[in-house]
Amino acid sequence: MATSRRDRADSYTKRAHKEGYPARSVYKLEEIQKTTRIIKPGDNVLDIGAAPGSWTLYTHRELLKGKGRIIAVDLNPLNLDPVPLTVTAFVGDAFSKDIRSLLVENGPYDAIISDVAPMTMGNRAVDTARSEYLTEQVVFLAKEHLKEHGNLVVKIFQGGGEVAIIKEMRTFFTKVKPFKPKACRDDSFEIYLIGLDKKRT
Template identity: 60%
Template sequence: MAHKRSQSDSYTKRAQKEGYPARSVYKLKELQRRFAPVPRGGSILDIGAAPGSWSLYVHRKLLGSGGRITAVDLLPLKLSPLPNRITPLQGDAFSPEIMQKITELGPYDAVISDAAPATTGNRTIDTARSEELGLEIINLARTVLVPGGNLVIKLFQGGGEAALTEKMRRDFSRVKSCKPKASRSESFEIFLIGTGKHTEGGL
């Protein structure tokens, strides 16, 4: 346990050293190495993007010369300077105003989301909210992803992962789950990765 914690802390130090505002960058890095959800040079929607380490990683390593990112969060990004190919949208990703802007800036080759509901400490409530958020992201991805596009969502274990996996299987050729090494051992989060969106919203 102590070893795990010091390993986690080493991710925080590494993030600072590499100029990322959050250690969560290493979760996306592992997901990308294992499942390649973010295509090089693509148009990417990052939901729950603040403080901005996932968007910054995609910008640094995967945008190539033609890609761009729409980064949505309730909170502001903490990226200074803000790279000009990251378009920040501040607000609730599922409000009509933000949904309209997301749609106007789309479609997207990948939707990546590290969004999590504010936790209460009550696991039943927290997992139910996480499932609800996951469902909203899957529904949003259905309308804004290109055929062949990919989706990453975060979910609290116990938060309906079987139901959400099943739902994603209707939209994507492959669906995998993963708890990255950079995820704290005490955290009960996992990620679901859907790749190869079907042409239509479901089969």
């Protein structure tokens, strides 16, 4: 019998719990990293929309292998105990003046990863518009503060706005591709935009 995305999502939740991750979203980053190597040991990584902390913890454990560091930012604190030594966490709006200047101070970055998402209202037009705004902000930050050859992965709710964002990303990445991990739920309209090998600016 075929396995639905919903069944797989539930098995991801159980696996996350067993492996000590606070959210099953970790398996989306795992799949992205396996398909396309975004992060390597020693990298300076920025994780935007990091809470509760699965992507941050996975990056620390599996990708940096003790070398490099992660700047993690979210409106909410990370739910990691302990917070790994490679992680510096900021709580607040990543795009506010104060937090943005802290992010800039800690850059430039080899990789920016962002699973950022708005609080959803259940109204697709409103939810996608808010997601597009957040994604755009991450892409602007990557344009300015990602190193040459750096990589970006950022979530967006598909509503049509992703077309213009992909077009913008193509101006400064060698390769850009949309990607939908198997770990996404069937009814989710999220996808990830991956930008590889930032061009010299």
